[in-house]
Amino acid sequence: MIKNDLIIKALRGESTERTPVWMMRQAGRYLPDYRKLRDKYDFFTRVQTPELATEITLQPVNQIGVDAAILFSDILVVLQAMGLEVQLIENKGPVLPEPIRSKDDLTRVSVPDIEEMLGYVFDAIRLTKMELNNRVPLIGFAGAPWTLLCYMVEGKGSKTFDLVKTFCYTQPELAHRLLQMLTDTTIAYLKQQVKAGADVIQLFDSWGGLLSPDDFEIFSLRYMRQIIQALRNDVPSILFAKGAWGSIPEMVSTGAACIGLDWCIRPEIARKLAGTGITLQGNLDPARLLSPIPELKKEVTKMLNSFGPGSYIANLGHGILPHVPVDHAKAFIDTVKNHVYLKQEKQVLSSL
Amino acid sequence: MIKNDLIIKALRGESTERTPVWMMRQAGRYLPDYRKLRDKYDFFTRVQTPELATEITLQPVNQIGVDAAILFSDILVVLQAMGLEVQLIENKGPVLPEPIRSKDDLTRVSVPDIEEMLGYVFDAIRLTKMELNNRVPLIGFAGAPWTLLCYMVEGKGSKTFDLVKTFCYTQPELAHRLLQMLTDTTIAYLKQQVKAGADVIQLFDSWGGLLSPDDFEIFSLRYMRQIIQALRNDVPSILFAKGAWGSIPEMVSTGAACIGLDWCIRPEIARKLAGTGITLQGNLDPARLLSPIPELKKEVTKMLNSFGPGSYIANLGHGILPHVPVDHAKAFIDTVKNHVYLKQEKQVLSSL
Numbered sequence: 001m002i003k004n005d006l007i008i009k010a011l012r013g014e015s016t017e018r019t020p021v022w023m024m025r026q027a028g029r030y031l032p033d034y035r036k037l038r039d040k041y042d043f044f045t046r047v048q049t050p051e052l053a054t055e056i057t058l059q060p061v062n063q064i065g066v067d068a069a070i071l072f073s074d075i076l077v078v079l080q081a082m083g084l085e086v087q088l089i090e091n092k093g094p095v096l097p098e099p100i101r102s103k104d105d106l107t108r109v110s111v112p113d114i115e116e117m118l119g120y121v122f123d124a125i126r127l128t129k130m131e132l133n134n135r136v137p138l139i140g141f142a143g144a145p146w147t148l149l150c151y152m153v154e155g156k157g158s159k160t161f162d163l164v165k166t167f168c169y170t171q172p173e174l175a176h177r178l179l180q181m182l183t184d185t186t187i188a189y190l191k192q193q194v195k196a197g198a199d200v201i202q203l204f205d206s207w208g209g210l211l212s213p214d215d216f217e218i219f220s221l222r223y224m225r226q227i228i229q230a231l232r233n234d235v236p237s238i239l240f241a242k243g244a245w246g247s248i249p250e251m252v253s254t255g256a257a258c259i260g261l262d263w264c265i266r267p268e269i270a271r272k273l274a275g276t277g278i279t280l281q282g283n284l285d286p287a288r289l290l291s292p293i294p295e296l297k298k299e300v301t302k303m304l305n306s307f308g309p310g311s312y313i314a315n316l317g318h319g320i321l322p323h324v325p326v327d328h329a330k331a332f333i334d335t336v337k338n339h340v341y342l343k344q345e346k347q348v349l350s351s352l
Numbered sequence: 353m354i355k356n357d358l359i360i361k362a363l364r365g366e367s368t369e370r371t372p373v374w375m376m377r378q379a380g381r382y383l384p385d386y387r388k389l390r391d392k393y394d395f396f397t398r399v400q401t402p403e404l405a406t407e408i409t410l411q412p413v414n415q416i417g418v419d420a421a422i423l424f425s426d427i428l429v430v431l432q433a434m435g436l437e438v439q440l441i442e443n444k445g446p447v448l449p450e451p452i453r454s455k456d457d458l459t460r461v462s463v464p465d466i467e468e469m470l471g472y473v474f475d476a477i478r479l480t481k482m483e484l485n486n487r488v489p490l491i492g493f494a495g496a497p498w499t500l501l502c503y504m505v506e507g508k509g510s511k512t513f514d515l516v517k518t519f520c521y522t523q524p525e526l527a528h529r530l531l532q533m534l535t536d537t538t539i540a541y542l543k544q545q546v547k548a549g550a551d552v553i554q555l556f557d558s559w560g561g562l563l564s565p566d567d568f569e570i571f572s573l574r575y576m577r578q579i580i581q582a583l584r585n586d587v588p589s590i591l592f593a594k595g596a597w598g599s600i601p602e603m604v605s606t607g608a609a610c611i612g613l614d615w616c617i618r619p620e621i622a623r624k625l626a627g628t629g630i631t632l633q634g635n636l637d638p639a640r641l642l643s644p645i646p647e648l649k650k651e652v653t654k655m656l657n658s659f660g661p662g663s664y665i666a667n668l669g670h671g672i673l674p675h676v677p678v679d680h681a682k683a684f685i686d687t688v689k690n691h692v693y694l695k696q697e698k699q700v701l702s703s704l
Contacts, residue, residue, distance in 0.1 A: 265598050287513070292522060
């Protein structure tokens, strides 16, 4: 039994005594103890050493008081497992020196034996679960097939992602073959994460919002739907597709327990689009944590009142920025924890 | 009298015999004749030499058959006029070697004498109008104050724009002083463009969508509103704020004649949010021009049918990409020009 199960309850749509809260990228560079480990070990050493990944995962739980841990890892380990080299240069984005661009390139990737290739992730989950000792739930995660395809084809981040779009528009059969391989790998990967102890799964579609709503359905959502359906009887899933607000009703119908939102949508509009039968998560502009603390508290309070109580997990609208002061991050968490909804606001919500 | 005044009519909400069409960045790198001039003259020479700017402006009118010319220039000339150095390195973004970050930096910028500092723009407009000889209207433009502030503070493009956001959140008085200076300069600049002959004005808020809807109102929309109101009796304005779909009703209420849309919103939803009393412009994913032509035509036809006839200007959802083949650009324009709406679709629209 998890002692603080606020997030699990919120994901089930059950009422909670207060709004649960965590932060995307909460185990990361804004924490001085993380930076110490970063100075000693390179990125993939941190990811692939269960003791280090566990230590990093626990830092925000112990130091900031978030209501969930999220495994310290990276969405690109799946591409490594499938056979691709991924380099991660500190303070820069990831680079794949040999991206996939043609049919011949496909011989370089395959659906891997997950246990063999990503065993260190499951070891880290088991160790983290032991160390957490049921204090809070552990969130496992994976990148959406579309976002992984972006890196696979572009070989790095991009402003317009026209290489991967051209790939999809001119070689759709290849694109769909890769997307299906990514989907199959991700399902096996997440199933193993759950078996190792993950209590919740979040799917990150960082680049879903680059697609038109129709293309989002074709190249992203239909694969995320497969993943969420495959996990449906195991754990609740959170679906976060940055910028894909234009497909909120479609995301709701995947069967996800929760839709993550970025900061570019008003909570009231998100709730209208999503309906009342699903939990929402988000959506403070991560840059707002750079505001002076009194201002920051005002913004968080406004957000909480806009979402209203129930079926809601407070979070940022994207990952926490590296140079946020720790006391600002803590002010965010504490403002959520101490918030009291006015009765009036509850009535507003129930009249929706 | 402008011979092809389809766009003017569409902006007035009058019915047109067919849907008018142009492309953002239509005078640019995808055209071989543009690339020839680029190889001979650097960016600001092209912008500041009226004969070159005119030649470039006319290229897509003569070669692709668009229904409007848009002046070849750059939004950052306003920052130059205000006193800042702007470097533009080919194939890279703009760089401001000395960005504005503090109160002391403000002494380096001022509201300029527009005629003196940007006379070359008005010369280019007059020359272009002569060469156009009333074939199609000429669109003038400026960057939104918020987007200009982003460059002013960041000094270059950014992934998260946290420098400019931190600036706004921690030094709001300075930010608003700069935004007002940018607004005053832009109003004078656009008024002069109209005086020189611009028939329509488009405001580009490339980074408006990085702000939450509330911050968009505070740091962007209230300044764009001033600009649009100041031009209201002169020419119709098109307001394009990329990614700011969350504020469509608020953008409509600025008094703009038309709202430009990016490709991440379904036309039907945009129309619902905007109401029927305004013209919409957009919104094909620019990367879709990289599709094989038959596929491209299908996508354009789908877009046209989704918007339906009337109160609509076909365009891309952002600037045309540099490596789009010219015949693909032409296929986009021709598909719009040749489109015949089915009667059924007209009825659907009128029932909105």
